[in-house]
Every structure is written in structure tokens, then in C-alpha cells.
Amino acid sequence: MQKSFPTSNEAETAPARGRGRPRAFDREAALGQAMQLFWHRGFAATSIADLIAVMGIGSPSLYAAFGSKEGLYAEALRHYGERYDAKAWANFMAATTAREAVAALLMDSAAALTGSCGRVEPLGCMVTLSAAGSEGHAELGELVRTARAHGLKRVEERLRRAVAEGEFGAAVDVQALARFVLTVQNGMSLQARDGASREELEAVAELTMSGWDAQVGRRTGSAVSKREP
Amino acid sequence: MQKSFPTSNEAETAPARGRGRPRAFDREAALGQAMQLFWHRGFAATSIADLIAVMGIGSPSLYAAFGSKEGLYAEALRHYGERYDAKAWANFMAATTAREAVAALLMDSAAALTGSCGRVEPLGCMVTLSAAGSEGHAELGELVRTARAHGLKRVEERLRRAVAEGEFGAAVDVQALARFVLTVQNGMSLQARDGASREELEAVAELTMSGWDAQVGRRTGSAVSKREP
DNA sequence: CAGTTTATGTAATGATCGATGCAGAAATCG
């Protein structure tokens, strides 16, 4: 099985000015608008008419630049990953212990998913909440499914590294612990979509780390480190 | 704001034979088929043509019996609540302690959401995963949002009762604990949709109860009671 | 039986769906 639309862009990465008439709109800006609409309404419920309205372009321009509705969604997913998903994992990556990494992931998720960064973006994670696969678009479904699996893999590998480094014993069930963390993060997206506040999700993160401590050995102090205002 | 389609049925509850030509199909059976399709594909991605195909009826019969696509979805939600949701909460309701109740809810959810009861139904919870609200149907969105809020309320009230009965001290943050449990259960639906097994979700339930114990005081033995094969 | 009432099947409604044909506009190239 090979995909028929570009995950990484194909021709538009050409940096220098092309030959014909130049594009009259900012491709990334328009993609950002499309991403937000897909993010909020989902793939099936978003029409081309809706898209060209928020993107401020005509449909021929849309198809010339992105190929198809599926292609646009695939690019919107990539755009999301670069702009938002990466940010939610930054502190996870930078943490020195697995526990700090997971705690940072959950606390940063609590903030990001509830739009607490002065954003106007939709609530919850676009990848987590995407149902494009169930809506009958197998290719897009595989795309988001892979992205979600990647998150689990990242946590799992971080925990394996922690075992190798002696942060906790090999008796800890790394896969179960990783899935537990991801399940909570997934649930946070649904909670955020229903209006849960950052503080409420941070409390969930704290309780999650209590479960962590009960499993791998408790530390002193609060379950998670305090955040900057 | 008042709803324009029936949550509880209106005329079809009449038990005795009516006056005109009798309906040629089993209303509940057809509703069950519609429910499964909505459950799997969501509201927006399910067309009337798809529905009448699986229901085995013509579109005039559908509209005569259910009023509209939204009305059919609302009834499908009710049908789901009666047939599946109630079952997932039975042991929760019957438990003698709040801890047993929550553990039962999570363990039963792990089984129900992964289709481990010999079912052919879609994976995950129809109510939890419904995005009808975001898809532009405010009335249906309010319906599923209310159903989801009801789950949180049930757990919260059970915990309050536990405090009143002295199962654990009043220092426990009942709201946070309830939201923690519901967040995990919500996450389980997304995990199940992505193919997580019953055993994997049961491990998540175990870890969740570890977090519980860390918060309200630990008990001996396994975090959750064993299930029957 | 005729009359009423409700359901069904066929076929069609206007609207909207995703996607394009086409002519002109705006750039580069020779």
C-alpha cells in the first residue's frame, strides 16, 4: 500500500521563484486556516466551500496547491505536528529522568489542550481526536493512527531508557506504564473538548503521577513540579 | 432552547395496533442497525443512503418513523444508553464501596470498549467518541455532552457518598478524583478504537487504581479484583 | 362493502458535495 497524496510536500518546497505567475496567497497561512477548521470540525464535516472561505482563495487555487481534500488534510496534519505537537513534547524530550519527562508531558498537555497559551485554537489534540479513519478514509486513518502510535512509542522508549539507566527496576511493566500515561493524555483531549479547565487537567496529571509513584517507587514532595505563571 | 426532535419516543410507544397499514419492519432492530453505523462512522460521515441500506427500509419509512437524520441519531443515542451504557455501569452501581465501584467501572469498560463480550459492535464508546457537536449540530452536541457530564456526576456523587460514609477522609479532593477516573475511561475509548486489547486496558485500570490508593489510602492485595474468565 | 388511516416503493426535489474547464492575468525566458 502506498499513499497517493503527499505527506511531505512535493513541488512547493522549491525555494526559488518559479516560472509562471506567482501564487497570490501565503501557502502556509492558508494551510494554517485549513488546519484549524479540520481540527475543529473533523474531516467529513468540513466542506471545500468552508475551506476556501477561511483560506481566502478559490477552489482551483486550493486544488492546484494541495491536490485534493485528502491531500490538504494530510498537509494540515503535518502542519499541526510541526506547530503544536512538537511544542507539547519539548519538555518531555529535555527532561533528565523519565518521571520528569512524563510529568512534563502531562502538565504541558493540560495547558496546551485547554488553550491556555493565549490561543484561539480548537480544544483538544487534532491527532488524538481525529476520526478520519472511521469516517471511511483509510489512508488518512492510517496517517493519524501512525502519529498516535508514535506518541506511545516515544514514552515507551523513554521508559526503557530509564530502566537501562537504573532510574527504576526492570520489574516495572514499561509497556503498561506507557499506555497508562498515553491513555490519560488521550482522555485529557476529550475532557478539554468538553470544557475542562487547565487546572482540572493538571489535577488529573497529579493523580496520574501518584499512580506512577505507586508503581515505580515514591519520591518526596508534590507529584509534579510547579509551573511558571 | 428546546429540542426539536424526540429524546424519548413520541407516538411509537403506543403498544396496541394502530389504525392504518402496519409497519413492515422491526423498529428497534432497524434502530439498532442505525446505531451501529452512527457509532462507527459518526454523524456527519453517515449518509441517509448508508442508513437505509443497513436498516433495510426506504427513506420515506425512515423519515416517517424517526423524523430526520438528527432525530434518528438522537434515538440511536438513547438506544445505545439503554443497551450498552447501562451494562457498563451495573457493577459500579452494585458495589458496596466507592473503590470497588470505580475499579469495576474501569475493568468493565476495558472489556466493553474492546468488544470482548463476543460482540461485533464498533470499538470505543459511542457517547465518548461522538463529535456531533463539533461537526456543527449544536443540539446533538448538547445531547452527548450532557450524557458525558452525567458519567462524571455519577462518579462524583458516589465519592461524596463514600466521604459521608467514612470510607475515606473529607480531605480527599472528590472532584479531582472523579475527573481522573473519567479521564482514564475516556482515554480507554480512544485506545480501544486504535486497537488496544482488553488486557492492555485492564493494566491501565490497575495503574489507575494505584493512583487512587496513593490518594485515599492503600489497601492490601491487587489493585483490582480478578475477573471471571 | 365503502371510507379512513398509515406505510411503502418509485422517483424526484433543490441544495450541496468534491473537483474542473476555460479564458484571462501575471510572471519568467529567449
Add this chain to the structure above:
DNA sequence: CGATTTCTGCATCGATCATTACATAAACTG
């Protein structure tokens, strides 16, 4: 400059969308 290439706006494509007339069928009522 003309030739070529690419993009844009307008109009439109056939398909599908949710919904409904309409005629007929099947029950009950009197």
C-alpha cells in the same frame, strides 16, 4: 517583443446530499 508557464476567477461538471410528492398497498372502522 513574443512564447511559455503558472495561477486566478467564473462558471460548471456529474454525483451525492437530506428530504419529500405521489400513487399504491394494507391495515382498521363503520
